[in-house]
Amino acid sequence: MSAALIIEQVLNGFQLGVMLFLMAAGLTLAFGVMGLINLAHGSLYMTGAFVCAWVANATGSFWTGLALGLLASAAAGAIIEILVMRRLYDRDHLDQVLATFSLILIFAEGAHWLFGSRPLYLNIPDLLDGAIALPGGGGYPVYRLAVIGVGLVVAIGLFLLITRTRLGMRIRAGESDREMIGALGVNIRTLYTLVFALGAMLAGLAGVLVGASQSVQVGMGEPVLILAFVVIVIGGIGSIKGALVASVLVGLVDTLGRAFAPSLLALALPVQAAASVGASVASILIYLLMAVVLAFRPQGLFPTHG
Amino acid sequence: MAKHRAELLVNLVIALALPAAALTAWALGESFYVSLVSRVAILALAGVGLNLALGYGGMVSFGHAAFFGLGAYAAGIFAFHAFDGTPVISWPIQIMGAASMPVGWLAAIVVAGLAALAIGAISLRTSGVYFIMITLAFAQMLYYLAVSIPTYGGADGLILYLRSGFPGLDSSDDLTFFALCYALLMLAIFITWRIAGSRFGMALRGASRNEERLAAVGISPYPIKLVAFCISAMITAVAGALFAELVGFVSPTLMAWKMSGEILIFVILGGVGRLYAPIIGAAIFILLETLIGGITDRWQFVLGLVLLGVVLFARGGVMGALTGRARHV
Numbered sequence: 001m002s003a004a005l006i007i008e009q010v011l012n013g014f015q016l017g018v019m020l021f022l023m024a025a026g027l028t029l030a031f032g033v034m035g036l037i038n039l040a041h042g043s044l045y046m047t048g049a050f051v052c053a054w055v056a057n058a059t060g061s062f063w064t065g066l067a068l069g070l071l072a073s074a075a076a077g078a079i080i081e082i083l084v085m086r087r088l089y090d091r092d093h094l095d096q097v098l099a100t101f102s103l104i105l106i107f108a109e110g111a112h113w114l115f116g117s118r119p120l121y122l123n124i125p126d127l128l129d130g131a132i133a134l135p136g137g138g139g140y141p142v143y144r145l146a147v148i149g150v151g152l153v154v155a156i157g158l159f160l161l162i163t164r165t166r167l168g169m170r171i172r173a174g175e176s177d178r179e180m181i182g183a184l185g186v187n188i189r190t191l192y193t194l195v196f197a198l199g200a201m202l203a204g205l206a207g208v209l210v211g212a213s214q215s216v217q218v219g220m221g222e223p224v225l226i227l228a229f230v231v232i233v234i235g236g237i238g239s240i241k242g243a244l245v246a247s248v249l250v251g252l253v254d255t256l257g258r259a260f261a262p263s264l265l266a267l268a269l270p271v272q273a274a275a276s277v278g279a280s281v282a283s284i285l286i287y288l289l290m291a292v293v294l295a296f297r298p299q300g301l302f303p304t305h306g
Numbered sequence: 307m308a309k310h311r312a313e314l315l316v317n318l319v320i321a322l323a324l325p326a327a328a329l330t331a332w333a334l335g336e337s338f339y340v341s342l343v344s345r346v347a348i349l350a351l352a353g354v355g356l357n358l359a360l361g362y363g364g365m366v367s368f369g370h371a372a373f374f375g376l377g378a379y380a381a382g383i384f385a386f387h388a389f390d391g392t393p394v395i396s397w398p399i400q401i402m403g404a405a406s407m408p409v410g411w412l413a414a415i416v417v418a419g420l421a422a423l424a425i426g427a428i429s430l431r432t433s434g435v436y437f438i439m440i441t442l443a444f445a446q447m448l449y450y451l452a453v454s455i456p457t458y459g460g461a462d463g464l465i466l467y468l469r470s471g472f473p474g475l476d477s478s479d480d481l482t483f484f485a486l487c488y489a490l491l492m493l494a495i496f497i498t499w500r501i502a503g504s505r506f507g508m509a510l511r512g513a514s515r516n517e518e519r520l521a522a523v524g525i526s527p528y529p530i531k532l533v534a535f536c537i538s539a540m541i542t543a544v545a546g547a548l549f550a551e552l553v554g555f556v557s558p559t560l561m562a563w564k565m566s567g568e569i570l571i572f573v574i575l576g577g578v579g580r581l582y583a584p585i586i587g588a589a590i591f592i593l594l595e596t597l598i599g600g601i602t603d604r605w606q607f608v609l610g611l612v613l614l615g616v617v618l619f620a621r622g623g624v625m626g627a628l629t630g631r632a633r634h635v
Contacts (some may be wrong), residue, residue: 037435082569086620093435094366098574099617101567105610112604188461225565233439280454287447296438298432 009259010252015144015248017251018151022206024197024230024235024243025158032062032238032304033174034089035196039079040101040204041228042221043107048073048204050111050132053120062125062212069208077200081193089192093300104222111218119217122208142229147209155244162240173197175238175304198267227254230286234293236300246301250286313629317582321492324585328484340480341552344595346588347487348548353572353584354494355541360570361579362502363534364514368438369425370446370569373418374541375452375561377546380417381410382464382556389467405470407477407486410547418543419536421448426535430528452558471549474584477551487548494541495581501537502581508532542569576618577625580608586624 023045024082030036040181052069063238080103124143131139162168168192173181182188207221214220235242262278269277293301324347331339352374359365387403388396404410429437453461460607469478476482492507501507512520513527520527550556559565568591575590576583594612599606620627 004561015400016372031435037438043629079355084614093438094360094570094574096370096618096620097366097438098570098612101570102610102613102617104605104615109604109607112609135604164583220561226442229439230443233443237435274566275313282448283450283454287450290440290443294432294436296434300436 002105002137004134005259007134008138008140009256011140011148012259013252014248015147015151015251016255018148018155018286019206019210020224020228020231020247021151021155021244022209023224024231024247025154025240026196026202027228028235028238028240028243029195031232032240033171034085034192036085037093037096037100038085039097039225040103041109041199042225043104044073044077044200044221045207045210045224046107046111046205046216046218047076047207047222048201049122049207050115050218052208053122053211053216054115056122057120062123065122066208069289071203072203073207074201077203078193078197079093085196086189086192102295105223106211108218110200115218119215121209121215122212126211135178143213147213150205150209154205155213158240166190167194217305224263227286230290232300234290234300236302236304238304239257239300239302242300242304250289252290253292254282254286257282261285311595313625314630316625319580320585324491324587327486328481328488332481337480340484341377342592343478344484344487344550346585346592347484347491348545348552348583348586348593349569349572349591350495351491351548352545352569352603353576353587354491354498355538355543355545356569357538357579357584358498358501359535359538359572360539360573361583362498362507362514363531365430365531365535365538366438367441367535367538368563368566369441369443369489370539370542371561371563371565372425372445372448373542374546374549374569375448375556375558375564376421377414377417377543378550378560379452379458379464379546379557380413380543381407381470381547382466384410384413384422385470385536385550386458386464387468388470394442394554396614407470407472407547407551409422410470410551411490411544414543414547415540418539418546422539423532426532426539430531430535431473442563442566445561445563448521449561449563452561459557461558463555463559466550466554466556469554471606478489483552487552490548491585492543497541499581501534506530506533507634520531562635571613575613575623577623580623580625583623583625590624 023041027038027041051072052065054065055066055068059065084099084103088099097145128143128146130142132142132145134140162171170181170186173186174188174191174202178188206224210220210224227250231246232243234250235244235246261282262275265278265281268273297303324343328343329341331343354369356367356370357371359367361431384403385405388405390403393400393402395606425441429440429444432440452458458464469483471477472486475486477486507518509525509530511523517527546560549560570590572584572587575586576585576587591609594609595605598608616623
């Protein structure tokens with residue numbers, strides 16, 4: 001286990017972490033502000049990735065694809081908010097789960113129809129191609145570092161938006177008392193649509209970032225969605241700070257577990273057994289983390305008042 | 307009273323519709339459709355299990371596929387070892403494989419009961435969205451576990467070459483197999499009915515509405531909910547065991563989160579907390595799959611639209627539309 005390998009895996013963990021944060025931010029905002037649990041968030045992630053890949057392949061420009069991908073996911077978010085979500089805010093969680101589950105089916109089959117069943121491929125832009133040297137030898141792709149950078153910038157931006165701007169003030173007010181801010185003359189419907197579209201755009205951004213390093217295909221959103229749910233549950237549903245801490249935690253635990261669990265187990269078990277046990281331990285590690293956190297803190301690490 | 311009678315009538319029609327459909331298909335020599343009705347009965351049984359937790363106990367479990375899958379694997383593994391002539395467990399006691407349905411069911415019940423005890427004990431400390439998410443997470447955990455165990459096929463799954471036997475019956479006959487599934491379905495509905503009417507059932511409903519009030523009259527809600535959660539899981543696991551025998555194949559996808567969603571759909575489409583509702587839900591699901599699936603592969607698009615319509619505009623599901631709001635829920 002060389003130092004370079006450890007640094008590389010820690011960076012990978014951070015990359016997964018910031019990507020999860022982009023997903024989790026929208027989920028946790030929707031829950032904190034509107035009391036909505038949205039399973040279709042992974043579909044918005046997929047929408048961003050598909051539109052970006054399609055446009056980038058048609059025009060040859062990653063950046064045009066990125067812009068249109070973000071726009072498309074924000075627009076899709078706004079549309080489903082107006083058509084569906086709006087009717088669900090006062091319903092119980094069961095109705096929300098079911099309605100957004102049906103949206104997943106509709107989006108997945110819709111994407112099959114529009115883009116076909118084959119995966120699309122999205123190339124990394126030339127600007128971000130290449131690798132830089134890590135201390136201790138070995139290289140690390142610039143693109144992955146850029147993803148971490150984008151994630152951090154978004155996290156800071158979101159923090160400033162919520163704590164420093166009028167819109168953020170309204171969002172926080174909406175979290176604590178929605179009737180009151182309605183009575184004070186804030187158009188709560190528009191605010192909700194805006195918050196939802198913002199979350200959708202962040203999900204779309206995550207989809208584009210992941211789509212460029214893997215393939216873009218139907219069903220790509222669901223594994224990430226479930227991880228993002230693990231994140232917001234660990235962090236405390238509704239808390240942006242909790243989402244940030246938990247996404248980095250989950251990203252690191254998952255990545256380092258997958259990278260090192262087999263070799264750590266090999267110290268105690270035969271190599272063959274360690275490899276297969278290690279793989280299964282690694283894949284359930286974050287769920288164990290979540291179970292342990294919830295067993296001791298049923299409201300997550302950073303409980304919100306609600 | 308009129309509504310009560312309407313519900314009884316609807317229940318009777320639903321209960322008789324399944325054997326009528328199976329017999330008709332059998333008389334016409336369409337064994338495919340007999341199996342299809344068996345499928346409805348099995349999926350409905352899974353729904354009856356969830357309905358106990360969801361409809362009567364107010365526990366929105368988004369992880370019941372775990373129990374469905376565990377039941378399927380339990381039955382599948384016993385049959386696999388019987389075929390192989392090897393023991394299922396050799397320590398601390400030796401248990402040989404057995405290609406017998408009652409053994410498979412028993413294994414499914416025991417395994418799922420233990421799993422539900424562990425999962426429920428942790429999950430029931432939380433409530434609301436946290437409960438939904440933690441049950442989902444536990445199901446994912448078991449899913450990945452099943453994927454990573456190569457002995458039982460890993461991600462590829464386990465093929466069962468022969469349907470297990472049932473003492474005194476020819477279980478490979480489609481109609482006989484349907485009769486077994488139907489008998490278990492009716493038994494599970496009967497058990498749910500007895501539970502709902504019992505003192506325990508009253509306490510369970512009390513726990514789903516107001517835990518503080520229940521605690522105030524001296525009944526602790528946690529053990530009540532945990533027991534109900536376990537019974538619910540066991541019923542769903544038997545459905546899983548039957549499903550494995552029906553299709554002759556067990557794979558981790560039975561535990562995937564989409565399956566949990568589908569079991570929820572059976573219950574909600576039919577009507578939450580109504581005894582016979584899961585049969586309607588499962589029947590509609592299979593009908594859509596067969597009818598629209600015959601025209602286009604993209605039948606789930608239509609399923610999504612139907613489901614969305616039911617949630618947004620027809621609360622209470624089909625039973626709610628037919629007989630009005632439930633009396634207890």
